[in-house]
Amino acid sequence: MTTAAYDTDVLVVGGGPVGLAAAIEARLAGYDVVVVEPRQVPVDKACGEGLMPGAVRALERLGVRPDGHPLAGIRYLDPTRRVTHVFRGRAGLGVRRTTLHAALAERAGDLGIERRDARVTTLEQDADAVTAAGVRARWLLGCDGLHSTVRRLARLEAPARGPRRYGTRRHFRVEPWADVVEVHWGDRAEAYVTPVAAHLVGVALLGPPRTDFTSTLAAFPALAARLAGAEPDGPVRGAGPLLQRTSRRTRGRVRLVGDASGYVDALTGEGLRVGFAQAAAAVATLRDDPDRYERAWSASTRDYRYLTSGLVTAATSPARRGIVPLATRVPALFGTIVERLAT
Template sequence: MSRDHDLIVVGGGPAGLATALHAARAGLDAVVAEPRRAPVDKACGEGLMPGAVRALAALGLEAPGHPIRGIRYVQGHREVHAAFRHGPGLGVRRTDLHDLLHRAVLAAGVPVLPLRVGEVRQDTAGVSLPDAGLRGRWLVAADGLHSPIRRSLGLGLGSRGRPRYGLRRHYAVSPRSSYVEVHCGPQGEAYVTPLGPRLVGVALLTDRRASFDAQLERFPELAARLPAERAVSAVRGAGPLRQKTRTRLHGRVLLVGDAAGYVDALTGEGVSLALIGAEALVGNVLRGTPDRYDGDWKRATRRHRLLTSVLLQARQQRTLAPLVVPAAERLPRVFAAVVNALA
């Protein structure tokens, strides 16, 4: 068995890597267990809101990508847009973001070990991972939307309503603007994120199970701009998206990122919340107040969770869904306030 680490981070996605980087820069001994080779790709809208850009800047990191000036909602012939008031967001490939964080963690002296974590054993002094040969004072579960650690600890809660799923593919076409387009259809949303001068990411969110092409056909105006021969990546999927968690602290295990709980990708704040959660987690470990982490996480994400839940409920009501964009069009200041509250 190796020496005790301060933090064992299970999962090398943005949440886990940001946690390890915060820990290293605070003088903590951290190690990351991640069996997949970097950079890791996954289904993701790939739009960083201004809050995520600021969080990366606070870590001294600048991601490559395409500036995002705001959000545009589209429904048939109706459009409404809102600009970000406090700096731009960024459209960035998930692999580029992962590579940036991975290199920063290695440069900070944190080992990233190609280990798959199995059994987790806790005692009053720390956590042991017998299969991986690791022991630490704290274990951070950053192992994703369907966190095996969360499941093994019985921290998951059932979710009501129809499950939602996400699909993503890239197209070699020019963005129409520097805004993220959100196309609202009768059974879901299509997000178009500018990633470069000749590249966009298209993410489809829906409660219907079907192929990417079949889902895209439900947005005929958008599909006409995305010929199949311009597709430059394979389809990746994720879901069910909503994941409820009983608590983010269980003994000496702390949950962060998607493992800590997830409402929906509707407002594109997953990476922002992962970075915020990572900072809060490390701060509480440093202060010796891990019991406050769950409350800090809830306070930091309350606005996002509330607004996302309200928007999601409206979008999933067949009678209300067609009214969302017309209402935003009639109340542009309210729409801009919501966009910037989330950004």
């Protein structure tokens, strides 16, 4: 579709899962696409690695079917209580981040999407085109994560006011003991346990600054006992601060997608589902007024923003101790929230 005036139709900055999903969306829509990413595939990242059913459907629509461990639902636990919600429709999927990234990269390669090993340090645009990393394109999709360079260069950042939380993650070679994502609630942090393969689980810890993985894990005695003697698979990885805000998601021919467009917290675990929905919306509205994407972005993130913000507020207040007891007493409410976020 490109002409001599452009190097490509769509320049995607950031070749992580959301960036590759956006590139695949654009290619399937008939656009020429270039992805700029300096890191080699696959890229690992500290995350929970549980794909909600909506994320699994989005991947299948793109022709991506990564190997993983079926997830029947979500379970909340504290030292004395537990409540489980089983997804009402199809299952979710626990997928190691590197496995997911490799599957998306393979699909992008099969579609002939060009990848350039480069970093974006400047961004220039006029009424007709946007240029970054030496590539002149009709549109640019900024999919470069929590600490987005595109967001900063496009002057779309906003002050992040709220609790500053961080995440760490490590894998352990042990047979999964449940077919759900377990969320263990402690006094100051949460532990997410996600089966990602037949003999592998990922443990992600979310908490305030300086949340040390080893000492925080020890604060969950039942979980620590499950993992006693299990061999770690890879190093501890960290991410944060998680809270990121934007003033808008568009400027001229630039669109922000995924974590680059703003992020509340990993607490509810549906970040990739939301990111894939944003990627689809961004591509579908490329030729429209930028406000069309702003509205689509708001619609695709509304439940995530409001429900997650409310849960984070409770989790960082004296009400924290009541979250699991409330979910246990009113399982229908817990299930309704999970379903809203899962689909």
